[in-house]
Amino acid sequence: MGLNSVVVEVFxxxxxxxxxxxxxxxxxxxxxxxxVQYRTDGRFVAALSARRELQPLAGAVMGLTPGCGGAIVVMPLYVRGTVSFGTVVATLAATAGDSAFVILALAPEAALYAYGLAFLAAVGFGYLVDWHGLGVSRVDAAVSRLSRTSTDGGVLQTAPTTGSDVHHYDGAGCATPEDQKRPASVGPWRRRLSETALALWWVAAVVALVAGVLYLLRGAPDVPVVLAPTYAGAFTVAGILGTTLSVYLYVVGRHDLGHGAVGAGKDTFETVRETLTHAAMETSFVTVWVVVAYLLYEYGLLFTGIDLQTVAAAAGVLAPIGGAVVGLVPGCGPQIVLAAAYAEGSIPFSALTANAISQDGDALFPLLAIDKTAAVVASVYTTVPALVVGVGLHLLYGPMFGFGVLG
Structure with missing residues (x-):
């Protein structure tokens, strides 16, 4: 088989x-x-400000929920003076972002331990910040200079749009005031096209889920790429169609079906349709980055012959340090790539855990929009426990490649 054929097959x-x-x-x-957000109607957020002594714990719980929505909700609350800075640190330290979905799907046991450790570290460090300060006066002074009118209902109004606005949605579903703000160039035909793509996406998701479960039950065998009325055919069609539609929703559909800017993450959904739309958009975002991670891994192996697991093993204690450093990058994309690399057996569990604590996902963007120094300080504070826990795990238990990975 020629190189071109191999490249196409890998793709x-x-x-x-x-x-x-x-x-x-x-x-x-x-x-x-x-x-769950739809059914609880965001009541947890309302209760967050009632008990200040429990705020770091509650913030860590918000951050622990997969995705960035729970953590994003906390950031404007701090700007309004509703929660403490220790709560912000606890929330960001516990946040695993969209990479949590990847680990929950492919390595649930690893997720239990990694995010459990992240939660404990987040709560402990959050209370430490609240009780002993650790130099947060600069951050508090910056926030105190802000006008209280800079926020409205948890959504930043005066701050510029910052970072990725890919997967936080307001007004998805039936026509709303947000829908009316859609660009004039988007006509009814394109909205119908996006709604059709969304419906087909869910069909592909259901078929892919069945195929994926059977794949695991069969011991994760090699599945040929075929177009036929067989299991392998359904596996192939659902996978290719699902990814194609995910790219469409990621690039085009999110503009047509409604989305919000960073900092406007929703803590509840008004309808089941809105809930389904949000889930599809969130998953489409993850899909794009997962495919990027797969391609980087496979093409890297194909063209360089370098085994990433061997490199990570040789790196020793630098692996968890590297995981923590990657976590300093705002946004979920790089973290999803790292999570996928862990599922491939390329990086150790200590690096995954360090990254889980260090990363802030999209939740850091609202703070970046207001005061970059405050955001940097918060991000650095989450990196400290990440290094302690990650390096400690590596020294005590070794690298633990492939721990908890299914199949």
């Missing part, structure tokens, strides 16, 4: 497998948590 297989093996399970997880 098609990565596009297919990324959706069936990861995204279908991510969709279920996102839908579950979105439905």
């Amino acid at each position: 098609v297989t990565s596009v297919r497998d990324g959706y069936v093996q990861v995204s279908a399970f991510v969709a279920v997880t996102v839908l579950l948590f979105s439905y």
Whole structure:
């Protein structure tokens, strides 16, 4: 087989497998948590400001929920003076962002331990910041200079749009005031096209979920790329169609079906349709980055011959340090790539845990929009416990490649 054929085969297989093996399970997880938000109507957020002594604990719980929505809700609350800075640190330290969906789908046991450790570290360090300060006067002074009118209902109004606004949605579903703000160039035909793509996306997700479950039950065998009325055919069609529609929703559909800027993450959903739309958009975002991770891994191996696991093993204690450093990068994309690399057995558990504590996902963007120094300080504070826990795990238990990975 020639190099060109191998390159094409790697591309098609990565596009297919990324959706069936990861995204279908991510969709279920996102839908579950979105439905919980829909049913509880955001009551947890209302209770957050009532008990100040419990705020770091409550903030860590908000951050622990997969995705960035819970953590994003906390940031404007701090700007309004509703919660403490220790709560912000606890929330960001516990935040695993969208990479949590990948680990929950592919390595649930690893997720239990990694995010459990992140939660404990977040709560402890959050209370430490509140009780002993640790130099937060600069941050408090910066926030105190802000006008109270800079926020309205938890959504930043005067701050500029910052960072990725890909997967936080307001007004998805039936026509709303947000829908009326859609660009004039978007006509009814394109909205119908996006709604059709959304419906087909869920069909592909259901088929891919069934195929993915059977794949695991069969011991994760090699599945040929075929177009036929067989299991392998359904696996292939659902995977390729699902990824293609995910790219469409990521690039085009999010503008047509409604989305909000960073800092406007919703803590509840008004309708089931809005819940389904949010879950599809969130999963589409994850899908794009998962496929990128698959392609980087496979093409890296193909063209360089370098085994990332061997490199990570040789790195020793630098691996968890590297995981913590990657967590300093705002946004969920790089973290999803790292999570996918862990599921491939390329990085150790200590690096995954350090990254889980250090990363802030999209939740850091609202703070960046207001005061960059405050955001940097908060991000650095989450990196300290990440280094302590990650390096400690590596020294005590070793690298632990592939711990908790299914199949």
